Structures are given as C-alpha cells and as structure tokens.
Amino acid sequence: MRLLLAAPHSGAGKTTVSLALLLALRARGLRVQPFMVGPDYIDPTHLEKAAARRPYNLDGFFLDETGLLALFRHGARGADFALIEGVMGLFDGKDPRGEVGSTAQVARLLKAPVALVVDAKGMAGSIAPLALGLRDFHPGVRVVGVFANRVGSERHAEILKEALKAVGLPLLGWLPQDPALELPERHLGLVLAGEMAPPLEALRRAFRVELEEVLRLAASA
Incomplete structure (x- = not known):
C-alpha cells in the first residue's frame, strides 16, 4: 500500500x-515507511519522529527512473504502508508542467494515488x-481524495465534504485550526525536529480521518 500527499502550494x-x-496508521498496527520528495533534509526529521523509521528522499531530478524506483523498493521493504510527502505544489518542478523534479513526477513513477492537502x-x-x-491537469497523476488543514469547525468540515462530494472526491480527513498543531518555520522552511518537539500527541488527538477509506485507496496503487 502506498499514498502520496501533495498540495496546491508550499505551506x-x-x-x-x-x-x-x-500516527493514525501506526496506531492501527501498521509498519509505515515515510518518504520525502526532493532533497529536503528538514521535513524528514519530523517524519522520523512520527514513524520511528528513517525516511528516504525520492528526487526525480537527481535520480533517474531506475534509481528512484530501486530506492523506493529498498526503503519500503518490510513495511505495510509507504507514505510519501510531496514537495512544494503538486506540479512545481524544473519545468512549467512539473514533468521533472516535481511531486507529480514521483507520483507517476510510483503509480501512487495522490491525496491533496x-x-x-x-x-x-x-x-x-x-x-x-489538480485532479484533471495531468492524466498520469491520479488524485483520489483530499485532506483539509486548518478547518474552523465540525460544520466547516461538513461543508468541505459536501463540496468535494459534488466533484467525486472524498474528504479523507481534517485537522482543526489550532496554533498548538503548527510546526514553526524559518527562512529554510521548518525548524528541525532536533530543535523542537513536533506536537505528536496534540496531532493524534485532533486528527479526524476516514482510515478505512485511506487504506482502500492506498491499496489501489
């Protein structure tokens, strides 16, 4: 099983x-291997804290297709679920369409279903x-659902869910708007996990997720 998380933009x-x-997948008893698109060395420090497994970087600019797929297979060995965090916006890369060096490129190479954040x-x-x-922009990228961040209330989440249902996409989960859940940033991006403790317990309590649907979509890879 594998799922790639992407977004319209950074932040x-x-x-x-x-x-x-x-955290939700591990609570289900699954061994989850995290991956990070691109050469980012900061975000993986946070992923490692939550997964208790060292992440691998998948970069379509520095690695050719054979090397990227080999690294993915190596990293995912022994795991039940591979979770890949994208970089920047879904189609942001070396060229205007994101054919090289983008999250979309990695999604295509891995044939991974994509959930938007x-x-x-x-x-x-x-x-x-x-x-x-984003779903219809490139036929080789399969967007299967959405996670919503910084949601104002349960009612807000229901509105988002109904709006997405009208275009055939499920709301897979959401996090509320709460400063206690946010990761501090600086000029290079996030603060390293070694310099601050990511709010794992707060995230565990706050996250609302349709885990069965997530597992079903991840199994469709």
Whole structure:
C-alpha cells in the first residue's frame, strides 16, 4: 500500500498532515515507511519522529527512473504502508508542467494515488474546483481524495465534504485550526525536529480521518 500527499502550494500543511496520518496508521498496527520528495533534509526529521523509521528522499531530478524506483523498493521493504510527502505544489518542478523534479513526477513513477492537502482556512465551496483542477491537469497523476488543514469547525468540515462530494472526491480527513498543531518555520522552511518537539500527541488527538477509506485507496496503487 502506498499514498502520496501533495498540495496546491508550499505551506498548506503537508508535513503536519503527514505526521498525523503516520500516527493514525501506526496506531492501527501498521509498519509505515515515510518518504520525502526532493532533497529536503528538514521535513524528514519530523517524519522520523512520527514513524520511528528513517525516511528516504525520492528526487526525480537527481535520480533517474531506475534509481528512484530501486530506492523506493529498498526503503519500503518490510513495511505495510509507504507514505510519501510531496514537495512544494503538486506540479512545481524544473519545468512549467512539473514533468521533472516535481511531486507529480514521483507520483507517476510510483503509480501512487495522490491525496491533496488543502489549507482550508477561509475556504468553503472553492475547495471543489481547486481539487478538480489538480485532479484533471495531468492524466498520469491520479488524485483520489483530499485532506483539509486548518478547518474552523465540525460544520466547516461538513461543508468541505459536501463540496468535494459534488466533484467525486472524498474528504479523507481534517485537522482543526489550532496554533498548538503548527510546526514553526524559518527562512529554510521548518525548524528541525532536533530543535523542537513536533506536537505528536496534540496531532493524534485532533486528527479526524476516514482510515478505512485511506487504506482502500492506498491499496489501489
């Protein structure tokens, strides 16, 4: 089973949702191996805390297809579930369409279903056309659902769910808007996990996830 988390842009909450999902999968008794798209060395320090397994970096610019797939197979050996965190926006890479060096490129090479992470603060029905555009932009990238970050309330989550249902995408889970769940940032991105403790217990309590649906979609890879 494998699932790739992507976003429309940087700062949407991919790492935060990745941490929460890693914890939920491990609580289910699964051995989960995290991966990170790109050469990022900061986000993986947080993923390692949640997964208790060292992440691997998958980079379509520095690695050719054979090398990337071999590294993925090596890293996923012995795991029940591979969770891949994307970099930047889904189609952000070396070229305008994200054919090289992007999250989308890695999703295509791994044939991995993609779940979008959307910052839903100040958003309601607009989540649907946003997700629809990303889903339909490239036929080789299979977007299967959405996680919403910074959700205002249970009612807000229901509105998002109904909007996505109209375009055939499930709301797979959500995190509330809460400063206690956010990871501090600086000029290079997130603060290293060795310099601050990621809010794992708070994320575990706050995360609302349709885990059976997540597992079903991940098994469709």
